[in-house]
Amino acid sequence: MAQQNEAVGLVTAEAGSVSSRAAGGAGFDHRQEQRLRNKHTWRHALRRDWRIYTFMVVPVIFLLVFRYAPMFGNIIAFRRFRPGGSPIGESWVGLHYFEMFIHNAQFWSVFWNTVILGGLWLIIGFPLPIILALLLNEVRSRKFKRTVQTLTYLPHFLSIVIVAGIVFQLTAVNGSINQLLGFFGIDAIPFMQDPAYFRAIYIVSEAWQTVGWGTILYLAALTTIDEQLYEAARIDGANRWKQTWHITLPGIRPTIMVLLILNIGSFMAVGFEKVLLLQNPLIYSTGDVITTYLFRVGVQSGQYSYATAIGLFEAVIGLVLVLSANFTSRRLVGSSLW
Amino acid sequence: MVTDFDAAPDIAGVRSSLTQVKDTTGTKVFRALNTVFLTLLTLVTIYPFVNLVAKSFSSEGAIAAAKVNLWPVGFNTTTFTAVISDSMFWINYKNTVVYTVVGTLIAMAITTTFAYAISRPNLRGRGFFVGLAVFTMFFGGGLIPNYILVTQWLGMRNTIWAMVLPGALSVFNLLVMKSFFENFPAELEEAAAIDGLSSYGIFFKIVVPLSKAVMATMTLFYAVGLWNSWFGAFLYLDDKTKFPVMMYLRNLIAAATGSQDVTGSATDAVQIGANIQSVTMLLTVLPIICVYPFVQKYFVSGVMLGSVKG
Numbered sequence: 324m325a326q327q328n329e330a331v332g333l334v335t336a337e338a339g340s341v342s343s344r345a346a347g348g349a350g351f352d353h354r355q356e357q358r359l360r361n362k363h364t365w366r367h368a369l370r371r372d373w374r375i376y377t378f379m380v381v382p383v384i385f386l387l388v389f390r391y392a393p394m395f396g397n398i399i400a401f402r403r404f405r406p407g408g409s410p411i412g413e414s415w416v417g418l419h420y421f422e423m424f425i426h427n428a429q430f431w432s433v434f435w436n437t438v439i440l441g442g443l444w445l446i447i448g449f450p451l452p453i454i455l456a457l458l459l460n461e462v463r464s465r466k467f468k469r470t471v472q473t474l475t476y477l478p479h480f481l482s483i484v485i486v487a488g489i490v491f492q493l494t495a496v497n498g499s500i501n502q503l504l505g506f507f508g509i510d511a512i513p514f515m516q517d518p519a520y521f522r523a524i525y526i527v528s529e530a531w532q533t534v535g536w537g538t539i540l541y542l543a544a545l546t547t548i549d550e551q552l553y554e555a556a557r558i559d560g561a562n563r564w565k566q567t568w569h570i571t572l573p574g575i576r577p578t579i580m581v582l583l584i585l586n587i588g589s590f591m592a593v594g595f596e597k598v599l600l601l602q603n604p605l606i607y608s609t610g611d612v613i614t615t616y617l618f619r620v621g622v623q624s625g626q627y628s629y630a631t632a633i634g635l636f637e638a639v640i641g642l643v644l645v646l647s648a649n650f651t652s653r654r655l656v657g658s659s660l661w
Numbered sequence: 662m663v664t665d666f667d668a669a670p671d672i673a674g675v676r677s678s679l680t681q682v683k684d685t686t687g688t689k690v691f692r693a694l695n696t697v698f699l700t701l702l703t704l705v706t707i708y709p710f711v712n713l714v715a716k717s718f719s720s721e722g723a724i725a726a727a728k729v730n731l732w733p734v735g736f737n738t739t740t741f742t743a744v745i746s747d748s749m750f751w752i753n754y755k756n757t758v759v760y761t762v763v764g765t766l767i768a769m770a771i772t773t774t775f776a777y778a779i780s781r782p783n784l785r786g787r788g789f790f791v792g793l794a795v796f797t798m799f800f801g802g803g804l805i806p807n808y809i810l811v812t813q814w815l816g817m818r819n820t821i822w823a824m825v826l827p828g829a830l831s832v833f834n835l836l837v838m839k840s841f842f843e844n845f846p847a848e849l850e851e852a853a854a855i856d857g858l859s860s861y862g863i864f865f866k867i868v869v870p871l872s873k874a875v876m877a878t879m880t881l882f883y884a885v886g887l888w889n890s891w892f893g894a895f896l897y898l899d900d901k902t903k904f905p906v907m908m909y910l911r912n913l914i915a916a917a918t919g920s921q922d923v924t925g926s927a928t929d930a931v932q933i934g935a936n937i938q939s940v941t942m943l944l945t946v947l948p949i950i951c952v953y954p955f956v957q958k959y960f961v962s963g964v965m966l967g968s969v970k971g
Contacts, residue, residue: 368785374860375778379790382775382830386793389827393802393810410814455702458695467696473957474703477710480949480960482889484907488914488942489709492716492935497727499712505727515918531706539964563688588799596892600911603918614804621805622896634803642800 400632406625420632430633433616436609440522440598441590448530449586452537453579457567459538460545475535487600490528491515515603521610525601529594540578548574577658584652584660588645591637613637710950717741717939724935740940749901750909750941757888757905764825764887765880771830772879776838777864780845791839798832811897823897824905828886834879837966841875842868878963881956885949906945914938 369376395411400420402412424430455475462468478486493499494514501511514520552570561569572579595614602610613633621630645660653659711731716724720735728734744750778784779791802810807827817823845868853863869876891907898904904912917934 365785372781372784372860375781375784378774378778378860378864382771382778383790383793385771385826385830386797388815389807389810389829390797390801392814393806394800396802396806396809399806399809407813410809458699461692461695462699463692467699471699471703473954475706476957476960477950477953478706480885480889480953481946482891482907484889484891484911484914485942485946488910488938489713491914491918492712492938493709495935497725497935499708499730502727502730511727531709535706539961543965563691599892600914618804622808627805627809631803631805634805638800638803645799 397631397635397638399628400635402628404628404631406627412628416628420629421636423629424633424636430616432608433611433613437591437593437612437614440525440612441593443522443526444529444593445586445590447526448533449583451530451534453541453575455534456538456541456545456575457571459542460571472535472538475538477535478532479536481532483594483596483600486528486532487597490524490601494520494524515601516605518606518609521601521606525594525598525610529597540582541575544575544578545571576656580652580656580658581660584645584648587648588641590644591641713939713942716936717943719936721936740936744937744940744944750906750944752902753904753906753909754945756903757907760821760824760905761884761887763821764829765883767825768829768831768834768883769876769880772835772838772883773869773876774864775830776835777842777868779835780839780842782843794830794832794835808896818897819900819903821903824890824893825887827893828890831882831886834882837963838875838879841872841966845871874959874962875966877956878959878966881959882963888949910938910941910945913941 399410399412401415401417403414403416404412459468459471462471495501496511496513500514505511512520514524548571552574553566556566556570592614593612595612595618598610598612599615599618602615614637617630617633617637620626621634649659649661712729715731715733716729717740718733718736718738719729720737723729723734775790775794779787779794781787801807811823811827812818815822817826849867849871850863853867858866889907891905891911894903894905894908895911898908913934917938
């Protein structure tokens with residue numbers, strides 16, 4: 324490589340007209356050589372590692388069938404689809420279905436519900452595990468710490484069906500929350516039938532299920548912070564709050580940023596299954612989100628192409644969000660997913 | 662830290678005097694408040710479970726009168742007998758066990774072999790295959806194309822395959838296993854290769870037996886996910902005898918809360934529902950709660966492994 328460059332440089336110095344041809348020739352030879360080497364090494368790699376490649380046959384087929392085929396199936400967002408007909412639709416209709424939902428007031432209602440619910444969760448739900456991890460980190464008694472961890476991790480392992488069942492019971496007219504309100508002389512509130520409470524119920528139940536488990540990665544990151552930094556800070560007279568602000572938080576910043584990027588990416592896909600289980604027509608005005616709406620119009624009413632167009636719109640927003648969050652984070656704080 | 666204190670008491674003395682200087686009343690108050698707060702948080706977290714147990718042993722009347730809280734009121738176990746003697750409950754419970762076992766086996770086979778292959782540092786095309794998997798984390802086909810794929814292209818409606826195949830590979834689990842295999846001591850594999858073992862031999866005789874901990878963790882992740890899943894059944898199954906138990910529970914809850922919506926008030930039927938619901942929830946969640954204390958550390962280590970490579 325170095326030799327070749329040198330040669331080209333020499334030719335260039337001698338005469339312009341010759342140099343271009345020579346350089347071009349050298350480049351061609353080089354490329355051809357590269358291609359040959361590629362071919363050779365692929366053959367070589369297959370001969371050497373064919374057993375390893377056989378390990379990938381089933382997983383790659385799985386990915387192509389169950390992940391990439393549905394991606395390709397999004398094509399029906401641009402085509403007329405007849406249930407029972409061709410799986411990729413009958414004829415092109417362009418952006419017809421996209422125009423349909425963009426001009427649909429109900430779509431915008433569920434769109435804003437999704438943005439509000441996702442945004443509330445990001446603002447309230449995302450910092451909670453960080454705060455809990457910081458508090459757990461201050462605990463001296465190991466036994467106490469482990470007990471708190473064990474018990475707060477538990478809800479993470481419950482089925483969403485059970486979580487929804489628990490929510491229904493606690494918010495029922497005779498449930499625990501209304502018992503507590505009754506204790507203060509407040510009349511029972513039918514929480515699940517009033518759209519005003521849906522968002523709060525969603526956020527609180529989501530926090531209940533995820534906050535404990537969410538601390539694990541932060542607690543792991545906290546153990547990597549050098550103890551000497553704290554000692555130095557204490558000698559310099561930094562109080563607990565200043566130590567947290569100037570040592571602890573910067574120490575776990577990469578973890579925070581990675582999780583934030585991932586959360587921003589799934590922002591539009593708000594706990595679909597839970598919303599589906601919790602909602603009922605009385606509370607659609609706050610409790611209906613994009614995914615539940617497209618589930619209803621798609622699977623239940625059979626408007627496949629229309630629902631696919633909405634799903635594709637949402638997926639593209641998700642992808643754009645995660646890419647831009649990743650880009651911004653890499654530029655601003657230097658931590659990113661890739 | 663502890664060993665430091667033990668081994669060098671004089672240094673420990675200096676160190677603790679340095680730190681103890683700052684143990685002001687403010688710090689003490691903070692510690693006390695922190696303990697109180699964390700205790701309250703833990704109590705709030707487990708309250709719903711306690712309430713669930715209390716309700717499942719209470720009489721319908723007591724639940725309706727909003728008397729049930731921490732302790733059963735109007736103790737009864739007849740609902741347990743009623744739920745346990747419902748044959749559909751057991752058919753669906755058995756389905757859940759079958760789906761969980763078969764689904765976990767398939768998922769583990771796919772995840773382990775794929776993770777091992779893409780963890781080989783010198784494998785040609787490695788980056789491409791990793792990218793093929795990782796891209797699916799951020800972009801997917803969406804609900805409707807998946808539904809059409811499973812029901813129309815593959816014709817899996819009302820079959821076990823619709824329950825166990827679509828979720829058979831979690832990319833997160835794949836990356837965790839990949840990073841585990843990458844940190845596997847290369848010398849062992851080299852020695853095995855010199856002894857004449859092929860890649861298959863190395864994988865099945867050396868790598869798998871020495872990866873029991875990480876494989877146990879991944880197995881638990883998949884098994885819990887499959888045990889808890891209901892939406893696949895909701896989408897792809899019409900046949901009640903094929904439902905997993907979560908679907909049985911979902912329909913029970915939907916029926917009870919649905920009647921509440923229609924009437925707009927608490928009727929007797931709903932209260933009976935509340936008691937039956939509690940019992941059914943308790944019975945479906947029991948395996949997880951029983952196993953959880955023993956396997957918790959595997960779950961935690963699994964997440965930690967994942968954080969190594971992000």
